[in-house]
Amino acid sequence: MTSTQIATALPRDRRVLGVQTWTVAAVALAALALAYFGFAVTSPYRLDIAMTFTMYSLLALGMYVPLFLGGNIDLAYNAYYAAGAYSVALVGARTHLPLLVAVPIGALIAAVLALVVGLATTHLSGFHLALATMLAGLAVYRWISSTGAEITGGADGIGGIPRLEVLGVEFDRELLVAVGFLAVWLVALCLSRFRRALPGLSVRLNRASPAAAEAAGVPTRSMKLMSLMSGAAIASLGGTFIALMNQFILADSFSHDIVFLILFLPMLGGIASPWGAVIGAALLVLLNEASSLLEGPGPLIFGGASLLILILLPGGLLGIAATTWSTWARRSRGSFDD
């Protein structure tokens, strides 16, 4: 299963019962999310796991446009994640501003960080870009954990973040998870639309052939910056939600370990669609629920599965589903035709 075959397996106007496939998928996923939410509220622990799923999903969705559409390997995502979380923490614990303003502030800071990273790495791609951005992520972590510890609280963290309150409604843990799910659903939906419209197509052409994209009138430099910045802003939401949920954050959570983890989520789910990132995050959480994945052999299996999928089935789970679907559709159509 190559990415080419996926493109054929998921044409843009395939219809099921007269409704576009993506609409069916979006509605089905919304139903799934609702079911999962119903399950999550049954215990505080499950609610935490649901929030972790939200955070992983948003980080992985943030990577989707720059990395999986554009091929720009930005590994400074721990910095964007931190931008969202620390905005909430600092606005909530150190100022009297309404906490809601922390959301755009976090997204803005993340986008500006991404802009700086993007400008500093203008001429880099591939492994060199990966190295430079990874070092940028390490530098930001160093700043959070030591140089800027007076602002960020370092290892002691920042506590006492109040609950978000909008128009008199207090966002308790359940409501935050519900809003988080909604955010994931909306972002994935928007990204899957973006992917098939002109800007998304331009990003993808640029990955295949920068010369062709330039010649077609795509301002590739601005576009790379745009994709890095919007990806960073989406990822910052992951940090926003975690900080709002836990009401406490500290430096140790923002090391580059998390970048490696979320890098694998879209691979597992399938990189042909942003929903793949969400499916990957769901899979991680599901395995976590079934066993203590993150202990013992869990990470090994997780990494090994990602590697195997990359080597053997680069379409990921979505790719497998798409192949099965198109094979089945072809067969059933064939039998009707006969």
Add this chain to the structure above:
Amino acid sequence: MTELLACRDIGKLYGGVVALKKIDLAVDAGEIVGLVGANGAGKSTLIDIISGNTRQSRGAVHLRGAEVRGGPAKRARAGISRTFQLPQVAHDLSLRENIACGLAAPRFRSPYRLAAEWFHSAVHDTTDWGLVEEVSRSIGLSGLERAAGTVSFGDLRLTEVARALVQQPDFIMLDEPFPGVDDDGVAGVLAALRELSAQGKGVLLVDHNVDIVASIADSLVLIAEGEVAIEGSVEDCMASQVFRHRYIGVA
């Protein structure tokens, strides 16, 4: 007729090697110019220089009398479009999607427009799929749902031509668009070029098939050893012994 595009005293060095010595060339509005020459004569280099994909070592390119500067994207937005000798498409996109990328030139006029389209597209698809459909049909390209990685070489060429056409250019350069393309496709492309010409656009056509080029071009330019060897109307050139010898003899 008014001069649309002009190359003045263009020279290009690769390292120490001379690729183009001195090229002067002009295309008028509504004119179709055939550019011919042996392999390695510098035809593609000249196209790269005009489109901005390569920087010339000397000389200047003028569009509507003003010197063209900046990268290919800026020139594309100014109205120059092109195809590549080796088709440059994204293999994981369908033909339709590849062609649609040409809409970038008229749409992303400024960083502000790019940003606006960027966010708008996440909510509402404003891509002009109708135009993509129409242009493709006009050059006889069908089966637009197919992924670019699965189609024939000829269809890839047509995809590139269609992408160049949806850019709605004032000046279009086709770099060997015909090898591998069937007769219907060739006829379709030629018709599209005539249509452009009728609208007062300029065309620079490079191909090895001198008969096809001669059948449509208003004038021919032969470059050899990095210089314009012969230029003139199609009739004059085809009548010229030197031309026949150098071009048909070598190619």
Add this chain to the structure above:
Amino acid sequence: MAIHWIDALSAVRVGLMYALLALAYFLFARTTGTINFAIGGYAMVAGLLYGSVVTRVGVPPVLALVAAVVVATALGSLTEALVIRPIAARHRDEFVVVLAIAALLFVLQQLAGMLFGRRAVVARPLTDSAFTVAGQTVGVHDVITIVLSLAVVVLVGLWVARGRSGRMTRAIGDNEDAARALGIPVQRIRMLTASTAGGIAGLAGALAAPQAGLTIQSGVTLSIVGFIALVIGGTGTAYAPLVGGIVLSVLEAGASLIFGSASRDYLMLAAVLLVFAIRPEGLFSTRVRTT
């Protein structure tokens, strides 16, 4: 501040470790065109293996060193055969290879965690003996490390420049199809360089193991420093990694002496961005390889 000669000696020792890692990158990239970010992973596995079998099983250190290098050699060739070759056969996108190698590094890390535990493994040196020069204790292990590393760098340099198969690596790196047409056994040479690269990384890891408590996280750290040394040195000649490694180590030690090590991460980033900005091809190069 006066620079003590022991500072210089340490800088050379650390620089040679960086150089070995960079050399491993260099060899791997030469024929496969891939920056193998799992190089540090091989070094980490080799170091943990060396430390574990010496300390826990009681295997003689020299034997353990050989075993570590053999395992790392195998890892290098397996990477080429099972990861890079199948992916490169299907994808033209460099970024898929980058992702696969990131996943490989993660897998190596977790595998090492399962095999050797997640705590730091402290290895015994090849020999405990030491001698005193001008009041400073110098371990014999350090001297062996320096001599062995230099020998490997020189031998590999000679092989690439003079050796029959060594020169073939150049041909493959320049133009694979042409090399194939000339009858060069491309796959075999690739395998040879990939496994040699693995072995060199393994040597670097095993020799460094007694200097620090290696953990499974060390893989990423070693990958990063080796890559930076490669970036600084460039890929022009087989000796470029040596220069890159020493330059990085001297810069690092110098910066630590002047500014303190707290600023290390910032300086690394600045150094890399600076090199990319002004000499993207590294100090030594025959061709530009940035994009």
Add this chain to the structure above:
Amino acid sequence: MRSNRLWVLVGALASSIAVLAGCGASPSPAGAEGLTGDPLVIGVIEDTSGAASFYSQQGVRMIEYAAEQVNRGEYPAEIAALFGTNSRGVAGRPIQLVTEDDGNDPNRAVQAARKLVGAGAKAIITTSSSASTIQARVVCQEEEIPCIASANASADIVKNPNADFVFTISPNSTLIAAVYSSFFKAKGYRTVAFVADSTPSSKAVTDAYRAALEGAGMTVVAQEVIPVGSTDATAQVSRVAAAAPAVVFTTCSSAPEEGLFYKYAGDRLATTPKWGTNNLTLADETVEIAGPAINGAKAADLRSPDNKYSTEVAEGFARAQGGDSHLAWTSLTHWDAVMLLKRAFESAGTDEGPRVVQEIEGIRDFPVAHGQPGYTVSFSAENHNGASARAIVPVVFENEHTVVAKDEQMPQ
């Protein structure tokens, strides 16, 4: 071909799940034969893979040992006097432990704590790092159950917000720093050089000590950082040597890096007094890396060979484990945590968290297995850290092992 690939993947996943299924069975209460009451579930947060694993793993084994001793009703004399010799379980109920791993990741610490609560835990003992406890205590606050961070030294753990249900037993860094300040002052040290590693917690510890020592009038002439994963600390030693401090103070969190410093400090800082925090004596790695160069280094340990209670617990633990050479002081404080919980649950007569917390706050002069001989801890509603300076035992490395530094009189 494609279906072959699919099968390889399915096979790999199936075998992984089989491996996973083999893990994670929960043990029944040890030593509880004959105890009829409902088990009292105590949750333990451990770190099997992160930076805290080197003391967390032994800590968990000690908690298991302590729970087993409680279930059997077998205690050293010091505690038997309090409970009675055959006081089995907690008011006759066996202690049952449930354990969750947080990998020393603060985000996972919250989930681990919630999972423990979900498994019925009525109290939580944390054995992971301070950062992890600081995050996990939020759950204890929400669920209103007592949480004992018996090994953590951060002073922030018992600071509000979210500190109503959390207790620490060992001296925190503020207390130890205060002891050091007057101690160094008495010894006439005017200048100090700090050596830390690049972890956030080391930075936090260093800042705490630095503030205390500067407050006592000392001048910090150098503050060096050894990046985690370093293979060399020559430059740091050079800078410290050039600054010529009266005393060197190592405030690392990561053991190998601390060892690396002592290894290279052996020659050039041979005559400078070197002190470490109570982290220095925790892990074998420090000594393994430093080798003989560690000899002469001093530290504030919490374990005294002269303390009979300590020795008895240590020997009992070693017997149960089949001989564990090096008992970290953190393991002793975990033993104390279990005893403290038994005491509080018994006197509360209920599982209700707020009542149990009230009982802990009422505990005075409770004998503990760590500290100097006869050392006790006392809590109150205002003071959730029961420690006092008498917990601190100055030790010195001789022949690569610690012995009590008899000539060092630290303020009490």
